[in-house]
Amino acid sequence: METLYAITTGVLTACGLYLTLRGRTFPVVVGLTLTSYAVNLFLFSMGGLTTDGATIVHGDGNYADPLPQALVLTAIVIGFAMTAFVVILAMRARSEAGNDHVDGKKEDRE
């Protein structure tokens, strides 16, 4: 499971990074979203992956580390708000500048 998990996170990060470096705002927003998914997965795995573990009830036995789950929840909420904001910003930039290039210049379009 660890290998599959690591590969998934890695592929998501790589795709996110590639798209973030594109010149148009839409791929950049999608890239940022993919990166935040990858980050959430990564954070989740930081307490170690536990198979067949329960939540902490009495403090003994095989249980999953609850803290990364709380962190991921916070990160998801914040990431969601930021994505919503950046989408609106990209749309306003599109209407003000007349094109969707991140620098707002037409001649630089691919």
Added chain:
Amino acid sequence: MMQHLIVLPVIVPLVAGILLLYQRQGLIRYKRIVSILATLLTLATAVGLVNVAVQGEIVYYALGDWQPPFGIVLVLDRLSALMLLVTALLAIGAVIYACAGDDEKGSNFHGLFQWQLLGINGAFLTGDLFNLFVFFEVLLLASYALLLHGGGKARIQASVHYVVLNLAGSSLFLIAVGILYGATGTLNMADMAQRLASLPAERQGLVTAGALMLLVVFGLKAAIMPLYFWLPRAYAAAPAPVAALFAIMTKVGIYAILRVYTLLFSDNAGALSALEQPWVWWLALATLAVAGAGVIAARDLRLLVAYLVLISVGTLLAAVGIRTPAAISALLYYLIHTTLITGGLFLLADMIGQQRGKAGTRIVKGRPMVQGGGLALLFFIGAIAVIGMPPLSGAIGKALVLNAAEGTQRLWLWPLLLLASLASLIALSRAGSTMFWRSHRGSLSGSVLPRRQWFGVVWLLSAAPLLVALAGPISEYTQATAEQLANPQRLIDTLLPAAEEAS
């Protein structure tokens, strides 16, 4: 009551921000009163907290009474108290300036302003690494909206870069926090420092990676050399009171570098101690060199001030790179000076732009200004202070930083810092003489500026003579702060007394 004082710098702006949400526009008089009162209350709290911190005790506040290392704590030491006070002083000037009319150019200015204060104050107080991330996000989200306040093409373009870069930075922050949590099993900074001291050797690589990633994140906020490209455009495009408040934002990055690396990677951390030092030192020097060139090249007064912010970042980081208590003390003195003065200069540049009409803040000949005399006087005071010429505060700040460098460090720092100061001297005298002396033909331009704007600028620029007059007590305070930072064990013992008994 006294024990709850620590949480007030977070609660007051939060509550004020919520109250100010009522109706997007309109009721502007009441909103101004609420906003100014909340900022004054924050200032009073900050003064109270400095009074607590000056006794040398480290106080912490466990939110929800969950004791460290499990709960989230707010920690008050001399450094965080000082930063709170500087923020509150800057905010007073900015908010009163905004009440002259800038707050009516868009919706919800005051609410967002208070939330930005909430984020900044929280970042200065928190003792938890993940909580630091949360407060960073709060202050960033407020700053995104404030940067867009009033709209316009330039602002939106600058915002796109600013937002995208900071979102990427937030992802890196989370990865770094995740790595550090994975390696040490805690998020409380004091607890983490303790565990790093007895870290198994095979995890050192992991911690190094996490720590240097954090440096990238804080470097992005502080605008270090390869990560500063968003700063000049964003600061030059932001509305004046927002740009003035942003003067503290780069210092949040510098504060975070100071806090995290002096606490986590102190002398106790063994092989990992001071791992950021070579990076910070050389990048600071590169920042100084680039900023010096930028100041000379700027053709717009607001861009010029933005590059002056960059010079101050380079100077502060160089002091972080030296890392001796003398350097940290010099850094803190210089930080107070540069935050308030560059904030004041952003406001002043906006006033000059308003009076010059069409010529705006571009450094070109224009028509003479109605209130040219007063503006020129303030510009002269601000310029002398920011360049670092005697008799104002910049001279003392820069001299302290220069004096803190030792041995070969002097060989690098002295020429670069002095050349950057020379560059700002040339650029500011050129800007001043073009705008005030060469612009003498034609009829007077501009209308009389509101008194609140004058108050805002004078409030911030009066820091320059005051910092000189009070240099004795202030440098005593900063020296004690530097010593406190050099002995992080005190903070760890305060937060985790049980661990002390066990060992």
